[in-house]
Amino acid sequence: MATIGSASLSAPAHPHAGLAKSLAGLRAFCRRFIAIAFHPYRPELHYMRGPGPAWRAKHPDDQA
Numbered sequence: 001m002a003t004i005g006s007a008s009l010s011a012p013a014h015p016h017a018g019l020a021k022s023l024a025g026l027r028a029f030c031r032r033f034i035a036i037a038f039h040p041y042r043p044e045l046h047y048m049r050g051p052g053p054a055w056r057a058k059h060p061d062d063q064a
Helices: 017-037 053-058
Strands: none
Touching: none
């Protein structure tokens, strides 16, 4: 049985290709993180807690 060997190792197409790929991944992560962490809509700030004083003034008999 014969084996085939190679004396040279293949090099990446660009010496910084791995670094560029890592930075692109980090940049994508940061963009997603900022979009989620600083999203302008916060439903807990808009939560309705029940009828207010104007409703109570118009409906004096319906107060619980």
